[in-house]
Amino acid sequence: MIVGQQKDFDEIKKMISAYSRILVLGCQTCVAISFAGGMREVEILASMIRMDRKMAGQDVEIKEEAILRQCDFEFLDSVKDLVAGCDVVLSLACGIGVQAMAERYPDKVILPGLNTTFMGVTEEMGIWSERCAGCGDCILDKTGGLCPIARCSKGLLNGPCGGSVNGKCEISPDVDCVWQLIIDRLKALNQLEKLEEIFPIKDWSVSGHGGTRKIVREDLTA
């Protein structure tokens, strides 16, 4: 799941300062689940903006809406009229949704209301953490299902570095040393010998360092 976090209100305020008819548009999938962009957050943000404008003695007209996914063009059509009726869309979708909106409505200013933070899991209610960096070349088979690229602060492939203490990373005692976890897991699986081998240098070209990635499945295309 894509995890997002709403931008600081001051930043949003500055972004929308020139506009008086605003559509706050939520996305009801990933970022709703991470409490950054669902209808609940749309209502809260809209109320905040209204109060802020009221205090500044400025008029504002805010429409609140949320659609299932802002990353699919078909869904975007349902808000056609709402978009037409506003000066600006404050999108509470991830970066994908914001760009999809901008692509679908090229004449409209689409602003991002949140930061797309990472791909991760809900550890528990209210706590999310990163799991995958989308590097394009999965190595989880070799590391016991734990990703050192997303979860080691240095992205080491042959860890742990000397900063690993009590299973925690040197950058913070709140961060698990993923290499410790990898070792524990492989030990439990009786596969510790996997780590005897030196991990080869990684091909980063498929991870986005080789340019924007695209997948084409000929069998599915029109």
Added chain:
Amino acid sequence: MFSNFGSILVVGGGIAGIQACLDLADSGYFVYLVEKSAFIGGKTAQLDKTYPVNDCPFCIRYNEHMECASHTNIEVLTLSEVKDIKGGSGNFKATIIQRPRYVDIDRCTTCGLCAEKCPAKVNDEFNEGMGKRKAIYLEYSRAVPNGYVIDKKNCLHFTEEGCNICREACNEKAIDFDKKEKDITLNIGSIILATGFDSVIPSYYDYDKFSNVITSMEFERIMSLHGPCGGHLIRPSDRKEPKNIAWLQCIGSRDIQHNYCSTVCCMYAVKQASLAKQSNRMLNAAIFFMDMRVCGKDYERYYNRAKDEDDVRFVRSRVHNVFPVDGTNDLLIRYADEQGKISEEIYDMVVLSLGLEPSQDAVKLARGLGIGLDKNNFIETSSFAPVNTSVPGIYACGAFNAPKDISESITEASAAACASLLNMAVSKAALYDESLEKTWQKPVSTGLVVGGGVTGMVSCLCLADQGYKAYLIEKTDKLGGHALKLRKTFKGEDVTSYVKELIDKVENHPLIDVCFNSEVKHTDGYAGNFSTRIAISSSTETKKIKHGITIMSTGADFFRTSEYLYGKNPRVLSWFQLDKMLDEKPNEIKKANAWVFILCVGSREPERPYCSKICCSNAIQNALELKKVNPDMEIYVLYRDMRTYGLREGLYTDAQDKGIVFIRYKLDGKPEVEEDRDGRLKVRIFDNILGEDLIIQTDFITLQTAIVPGNHDNLAKLFNLPVNQDGFFKEAHQKFRPVEFFAKGIYLAGLVHSPKPIDEAISQAQAAAAKAVTVLSKEYITTSNEVASIDLKLCVACLTCARICPFGAVIITGMGEPYVEPAKCRGCGICVVECPTRAMVLEHFKNDSILTKCKALLEPFMGYVQ
């Protein structure tokens, strides 16, 4: 229609009586509640707050009072007394005499006009005589039954002929002076005595002479918001706020006339003193006591808080007398401290912590019924049948059995309800009005009991004897638990043969299925419909059990100490080892010259700040046994506070008479145990009274080790049950719902709740079974709240509702579709506000409607600003 034949008669409308009525009525039986006064609620209703939670008892119990008065299966007879009972178990004929109320309850709207006009002023006994009421009165605004009553003794209509002022004032025409006393005859199957207690009326300390010497109950009324002082702490003589208050303990307890401890006074004094301190930080509050007996669940913490946070002063002493201070209304207290040094201190106000004794009317009634009473007039009961009297079919609960506090009285009330149902002669009323409630399905009429100790076995038998199938899950290969290691109860009853008999009954009961070597692996469902998977260690397969209720009775463990050379020297024994020795090696005991008992081993320590409750009594009981075997033996008991509460005080006085030496030690001056080269033991202890170190050469040492919570983390997780700071299970309400969990349909009993002796564990087991029957006996699983629902069009299966619901009422299916379990949802709305896509709805609490309400409330006020 139903026949009243085989109904149950509950005598006494206090907290225990009400509880017994409700449990019986909820299980489908018809109950008559006979209450002497005009209102139910008893002494509890007079209390300001209750320890150890500081809740207002009246607020919390109000619903129960109302329910009792309006339940279709309960008939409340106020102003009534038992005149006569004939017949025997299953076929009693009771004659009740009911005095007239003179006010028609159905008409009275409690408008209060009558009392306003009534010319007769009377001392208000509800307020302990402080303040006045009229001859027509309501005890307090929400008293139940909620209608006025005329106090004939003081009413001018009767005393001076002809006063009709109230009758004329009443718009509802509710007053009728012509009503006559009447006899009511009832056919009764079982009788429960819940007559409560009277406070001991002190004849010393000049209670009557000095206005600023008050009783503990008077103090409760002073502190009560609805009391005569409106909750302001003032002293009677000049209505000024006192600066110094002293509490004197054991007034009418632990003396020659009362060879027992009243059990509750220490805690209520601690409560009163700390509440007083909380209302006025500058107050000097001192409690003069002999032993601080705070041995219930969380009581020690409460006491520690009073001492450490509220700064209540605790003075270990004997008070000689209270004198007036000339020219003031102050009082001088002369007392001797532990070393015998006499001191004097002046106080503005003195509170006498009065002891409890059985009420005189009740004693008379019991004697008339031929019920056996002990020398203090408490009902004689067995530890193994704690609510049975000597007369079959008659049960007793609450303070008539022994002095006890609210939660234990409530437990016993439920236990008595359970016991009276086992008396097969009572017939079911089966009268429900379920038209107002939503119904779902029939409950599964099977119980699951986890833990096969005495508690679990008793619960099982209670269920099975009432015709419900019961599964008993035991993790070991035999039943009995820790009780197998015990010899005798404090009353001297033989535990070993009792447990043997119990095991026999359980194992041979056709409705009980005992699963040995088994544990719970998974559980699901709600009250009336649980489904639990059991793993049996001998088999790879798991067993699935469908059940309507669950009782947790997994017991506790014993602290394994490394102090005092335990485990190093074979002559340092645990109490079980001593029990065993008494049975098996009396000759070794005969040879011993000296024996030392060390109490509070592992209990009341910083890492375990609770009292294990049973160790003091057990130590003395065993010490007396040793004396029996070897009367010449020197026996020393090293203790911190001697907590022989209730009737156990008799053991203590007996031990003192037999020359057993008691030496008190402090936490920072623990005894030291050494062994010489030959393994001989030496105990060094500082004697507070002598003010010097004593060295005791001894042959044996027995350690009274703490009771510690068992390993029930897994059960807690599986059943989503809370655990308190000490690691014991946490019940729904410490005072008023002692054997229930917050989650409906799951109950707890025995040591899993807190440390306790076998009699209290058994009464909890019976109480839990009584609660369980209220669910099992239902025709339908019901709930009366609105439940949350989900707009599936908006739901993205984010799991928030499932994660946040405190009751686990939302289930997400494998396909990602959420479902609200109606019987589990309590309609709190917590999920509704957090649902990120606004898919969750609660009909009576719709988001839109609350926002509209919010707007509407704010609208008319706009005018103020302009």
Added chain:
Amino acid sequence: MIMKSGSNLEKILSGGQFSVTAECGPPKGTSAKVIQRKGELLKSYCDALNVTDNQTAIVRMSSLSGCVFLKQLNVEPVMQMVVRDRNRLAIQSDILGAVALGIRNVLCLSGDHQKFGNHPTAKGVYDIDSMQLLQTLKQMRDEKKFLSGDDISGEVPLFLGAAANPFADPFEFRVTRLAKKIKAGADFIQTQAIFDVPKFIRWMDMVRERGLDQKVHILAGVIPVKSVGMARYMRNNVSGLSVPEELVDRMADAKDAKEEGVKICLEIIEQIKEIKGIHGVHIMAVVWEDIVPGIVEKAGLMPRPAVSDQAGI
């Protein structure tokens, strides 16, 4: 004997002699003086000096230039290189330059996380890791090939070093990781500073058990502690360092903390020397380089062996 690099350090170690190295941090500025002064000071007491590479992620003069200044003084440098700040292209090109400038010893490190330095918002590169850095340099030396497989013209005579931390977790895996580093190409190892000698001995037992001491030269790291404050700081704040409580107590109780610090350091060296498989000591006298000559002398490690052909092949 065929030398891999012919460096002074390599000669001493392969000659079976106990070596002494020390640390020499470059300045946060452009003056060569600092490094020259340290070089002069330590010259006759050490076999080689490590020049750190943006140590603790704080920007300093480059390790390469520090090494060059030392060479000018006829002091043998060990160039430290971290993978935090360079991708695989920069690494390889820096190595070519270093070899050309006569540098023969390279210590391959991953580097402290940028979070701890003076540019905490920097992007850490970590294109390859320290293990892979060793592999890369070994390949450049032995096969004369870049990572891409392209040929390198000329020789790449390098003596490759790596770090090992016997005190970080997981303890057991630390020896495995050492074995991996040896496999990847490490010729010598400089360990994290040792205060907890018993734990170090346990680690060395495991090292010998796997025969790793036969395959690599292990130089034990030591830090002379200057004050009780420093001891406490290291105990509390430095990840992967084990500072026993009694050591802190000794520093706290000492009349003269510096003297006590040196005494402790000497005691540790004394014990380390006795451990089978330890071929030298690496003294990290952070901002207290002046004390190094004294320590070397008192530890009985003087005079340093003369090596016939100073540096280079």
Added chain:
Amino acid sequence: MKGKFEPLILAFCCNYCPSCSADLAKSAKLQYPPNIRIIKVPCIGAVGIIHILKALENGADGVCLMGCLEGKCEYSTGNFRAMKRVQYVKKLLGKLSIEKERLELYNFAAAEAYRFCKLAREVTETVRTLGPTPLKINNSKI
């Protein structure tokens, strides 16, 4: 003519203990300021961030949440969640430069009629001192 400022405070009141206290206050004929307007909710945990914001947006000078005592929630965790939410909304109010003191959470036992009245007076006084909600002042300029 501008009259004396009378603050308007919206109180979300849990149906259990706090409501009991409020009702008790009423039945005991204790006085508390009319400035407090009570909305009863099934549990204080059912009051969302949006409810608090909407109350302020609609012109409340102050908002208070009244829940049961810690550990005494009828629904186990409702008051705890309310506490966390109030902390969160206070942060939001900081962003809007609205005084955080306009929002407060109180925990009640069931029979604290006196405390209920006392707090009602205190809240009213606090908000009175803070003056009208900034939403009204600035809004009246246009």
